[in-house]
Amino acid sequence: MTLTTRILNAPAAVRRTLAIAIAALLVLIVLWLILLAFEVLYAARDDVQGKRETLGQLNAIIALAKSVQTEPKSEAPNSQDFLAGENEAIVRSNLQARLNNAARTSGAVVMSAGNAPALVEDGITYLGVRANLTGPFEGVHNTILELETTPPLLFVREATIRRVTAQPANGSSSDLFAEVTFYGAMRTDAASSNQDTKP
Structure with missing residues (x-):
């Protein structure tokens, strides 16, 4: 079965x-x-x-x-970005001359000016001038503005500004006194030339 x-x-x-x-x-x-x-x-x-x-x-x-x-390659720095001069002494002299010209055309007066200590940042040497300016608000303001906006550009590292006269009754600007330190970049070849000339 x-x-x-x-x-x-x-x-x-x-x-x-x-x-x-x-x-x-x-x-x-x-x-x-x-x-x-x-x-x-x-x-x-x-x-x-x-x-x-x-x-x-x-x-x-x-x-x-x-x-x-x-991506476009970064362009080399323009020569106008640097302070003019073959060495540090010439650069500092040109820097003070530029300050005097800017103050004169803007209506301010440079009471005194001297060299500020050199700075080195990211391999670039910056030279500066420490100046005492006086004049009306427009004159002091336009002097600083011209230095910061005209090539080679300078930048303000230190500044102290105070009023030295009371506000005139006719509404015109009162005189200001400014202690300002400007710096600008120095060309690498000029910085090297300055090092070579030192004993």
Whole structure:
């Protein structure tokens, strides 16, 4: 008697139990296949996502490289950015002459002027002049403005300004007294020449 015949001749309860067991086994197999399919899909999705991220990083690197290649190179400093003169002594003399000219054309008076200590920042030597100015507000203001806006540009490192006369009744500007220290950049070759001339 074959197995199939025995199953068919078995009591109804046995056949029912066997049918339920086979159905449950089939359900488990189907669920396992579904889970396996989802696992494969998730793995494929993660792989694609990883490749997309890698591609994005590569594109960013390529774009950065292109921007670096096409970025214009910084231009060399213009000669007008530096104080004129072959050495430090000439540069300082020209600096004081420029201050006197700016004050004269602006309506201020240079009461006194002297050399300020040299400064060295980032390999560049800066020479300065310390001056006492007096005159109306417009004169002192325009003197400083001209020095800061006309090449070679100077910058104010220290300044003390005070009023020396009361406000006139006619509304004109009162006289000011200013203690100002200006600095400007010195050309590298001039700084080297100054070092060579020192004993």
